[in-house]
Amino acid sequence: MCGIIGYSGRRLAAPVLLDSLERLEYRGYDSAGIAVLDEAGGATAVAKSNRKVADLVRQFDTDGMPPGHTGIGHTRWATHGRPTVLNAHPHRDCTGRIHLIHNGIIENYRELRAELLAAGHEFLSDTDTEVVPHLIEQHYSGDLARAVRTALQRITGAYALVVMSADEPGLIVGARLNAPLVVGLGDDEVFVSSDITALIPYTKRVILLGEGEVASASPQEVVITSLDGTRVEPRIVVVDWEAEQAQKDGFPHFMLKEIHEQPQSLDGALRGRIDDSGFVDLPDVALDDDHLAALDQVTIVACGSAWIAGMVTRYAIEKLARVRCDVQAASEFRYGDPLVDERSLVVAYSQSGETADTLAAVREARRRGATVVAVTNVVGSALSMEADGVIYMQSGPEICVAATKTMVNQMACGLLLALRLGQARGTLDDEEHRRLTAALLAAPAQLERTLALEPQLAEMAQRYSHMRNAMYIGRGINFPVALEGALKLKEVSYIHAEGYAAGELKHGPIALLDPDVPVVALATRSRTLPKMVSNIQEVSSRDAPVIALVTEGENPFDDGFVRDIVEVPLTDELTSPLINVVPLQLLAYHVAVVRGCDVDQPRNLAKSVTVE
Numbered sequence: 001m002c003g004i005i006g007y008s009g010r011r012l013a014a015p016v017l018l019d020s021l022e023r024l025e026y027r028g029y030d031s032a033g034i035a036v037l038d039e040a041g042g043a044t045a046v047a048k049s050n051r052k053v054a055d056l057v058r059q060f061d062t063d064g065m066p067p068g069h070t071g072i073g074h075t076r077w078a079t080h081g082r083p084t085v086l087n088a089h090p091h092r093d094c095t096g097r098i099h100l101i102h103n104g105i106i107e108n109y110r111e112l113r114a115e116l117l118a119a120g121h122e123f124l125s126d127t128d129t130e131v132v133p134h135l136i137e138q139h140y141s142g143d144l145a146r147a148v149r150t151a152l153q154r155i156t157g158a159y160a161l162v163v164m165s166a167d168e169p170g171l172i173v174g175a176r177l178n179a180p181l182v183v184g185l186g187d188d189e190v191f192v193s194s195d196i197t198a199l200i201p202y203t204k205r206v207i208l209l210g211e212g213e214v215a216s217a218s219p220q221e222v223v224i225t226s227l228d229g230t231r232v233e234p235r236i237v238v239v240d241w242e243a244e245q246a247q248k249d250g251f252p253h254f255m256l257k258e259i260h261e262q263p264q265s266l267d268g269a270l271r272g273r274i275d276d277s278g279f280v281d282l283p284d285v286a287l288d289d290d291h292l293a294a295l296d297q298v299t300i301v302a303c304g305s306a307w308i309a310g311m312v313t314r315y316a317i318e319k320l321a322r323v324r325c326d327v328q329a330a331s332e333f334r335y336g337d338p339l340v341d342e343r344s345l346v347v348a349y350s351q352s353g354e355t356a357d358t359l360a361a362v363r364e365a366r367r368r369g370a371t372v373v374a375v376t377n378v379v380g381s382a383l384s385m386e387a388d389g390v391i392y393m394q395s396g397p398e399i400c401v402a403a404t405k406t407m408v409n410q411m412a413c414g415l416l417l418a419l420r421l422g423q424a425r426g427t428l429d430d431e432e433h434r435r436l437t438a439a440l441l442a443a444p445a446q447l448e449r450t451l452a453l454e455p456q457l458a459e460m461a462q463r464y465s466h467m468r469n470a471m472y473i474g475r476g477i478n479f480p481v482a483l484e485g486a487l488k489l490k491e492v493s494y495i496h497a498e499g500y501a502a503g504e505l506k507h508g509p510i511a512l513l514d515p516d517v518p519v520v521a522l523a524t525r526s527r528t529l530p531k532m533v534s535n536i537q538e539v540s541s542r543d544a545p546v547i548a549l550v551t552e553g554e555n556p557f558d559d560g561f562v563r564d565i566v567e568v569p570l571t572d573e574l575t576s577p578l579i580n581v582v583p584l585q586l587l588a589y590h591v592a593v594v595r596g597c598d599v600d601q602p603r604n605l606a607k608s609v610t611v612e
């Protein structure tokens, strides 16, 4: 989704903005632009492109960087209006003195636009955003923050925005409602951004803006108020991410780097959460045993890969804590009539902690009295602030749009939660608890060994990259892993793929199989392995080539029966998704590379989806 950066300070603004926009590229976008105020408060230099940030950089190589020290920059993921240069942000008022960038959707823009047109304002774009600078212009009389607050009171929808006026050089004003925005505090400089990742090379001190708050930021002072102008005490956090974590580090793509980071990242999710006696301890989730024991149900809400991680968790929670657990796409939950109440625990999974549907689902759950636990990667994200308890995924920044290491950590955090619930509810005996935590603690090293399969998967990718369709099948806790394998392939290589519960294959999708449709089968050690083997036999009889994931040394197939065998380390069935997903990530990655796809920023996708 749209990326936002505002800067004011001692450096030239344009290079900072362009550098930050490059860091924001991972969010997914289709056009970009910047505006820089000149020192004397005169003209504003604006550059826009309907291509990549590199195209903006090229424009400046030719024209030279504008000299100003205050500016705003934006990467746009089109919602209202095509991704053209005219629709690219920043947008301006009629005077050309107020410029604004925005992420979100102005839901009442049609009425506002009609009203502003009638009042004589001129519009240049098809965007919903453009009404905002004109509204601000109407209320502006030398105090930008005040004009922004007044204008925003007319707006319904979601926004994170940053505005500057040529009449107040040195000042940037940011505001947010249902979309992320943070203020970065530097030495004699200040930043406003949608994303901490853009700021980490410059500062680690960040003010988290709350819903409906406005920041009036200059290098000398940052004032936070609510929309009615009441002063709000700033919430400052220090971020522990390092700038180099957001670099490719010699890997050709972030996706590959993040796949390879998974052993350390998984270690991060477990660190400090399993005590010396082998029991799970989740100090951040301040829920007492009586409360957990009295729960009637657990509902997991999430989107995308996080939703799939939730499905994996469901198996673990129902098995270990013997409580009904359902998993709902947040976009369905929020508009349904969800059956949750005071005796429900709602667990929201979101890497970014900013996904609009997940946040809305959490608000709905809380309105109905449920207790909410967030599983998120971003300290200070909206989700972390709205939940009753948080389990941080501790993955470090994930830049590739397609989730890999964070999805593994979501599954790991889900297993920890399932163990904690089982313990509190008395449904999990100590020996089993310790056996499973030992399996979890062994998983990072096993994951490391699984990464050594990469050359085999890269070779397979050469042979399968021409495929137009693929099927992924699994059973039990590995059924969601099949869904994730198919999702990864779709996302990064644009090949149609479906994930299916293996037993359901014969009820429809088997009709699609022929020698051109490879079937990736999760056939590692499990309670249902014999059934899985029968399902694979059904597939093979239809001449579909099979790629089978099996446990090392336990290949259940006769020689030559399946086309490709991928052997993964033995682990418990409950922890097997943490390992089994890895070859599927590597296969998707290498197929995408062979096909020449833009792996880190797949077409039409965004890293964090901050609109409905």
Ligand code: G6P
Pocket: 303, 304, 305, 306, 349, 350, 351, 352, 353, 354, 355, 358, 401, 402, 403, 605, 606, 607, 608, 609
């Ligand atoms: C987008 C990303 C997915 C991600 C999903 C949920 O669709 O492309 O990779 O799984 O959002 O994101 P979240 O930040 O809520 O985990």
